[in-house]
Amino acid sequence: MAVTTVGASAPDSVEALKRVKAAEEEWDARLSATKRNVDETLTRLRAEASAAVKEAQIDAGRDRVARVVQARTETEAEAEAIVVEGRKAAEQALVGEGRRPADKKDAILDIVLGSFGKD
Helix, strand or coil: CCCCCCCCCCHHHHHHHHHHHHHHHHHHHHHHHHHHHHHHHHHHHHHHHHHHHHHHHHHHHHHHHHHHHHHHHHHHHHHHHHHHHHHHHHHHHHCCCCCCHHHHHHHHHHHHHHHHHCC
């Protein structure tokens, strides 16, 4: 008859427990390494995103300033053209050469009635 002792474990079960413990430690190490890798990647990506946003803000500011300068230049040129045109129209109005027929009234009357007044 075989004698068994209560509470004693077979040598195979101890080895199985050691293998399970080693597998748990290996997976814990892998998980820790992956977590560190993810944290480092996330930190790097956040820094890159922040730098990209700052770069975009600087570029947008530079473009805005350039567009304002361009608009100011175009507006000043247009305003100068309007002033020149207004001065020219004012000078023409002074000598009866305005755009409207009423501006030319004196010149037209001199031409039409000129022959009657000379006799």
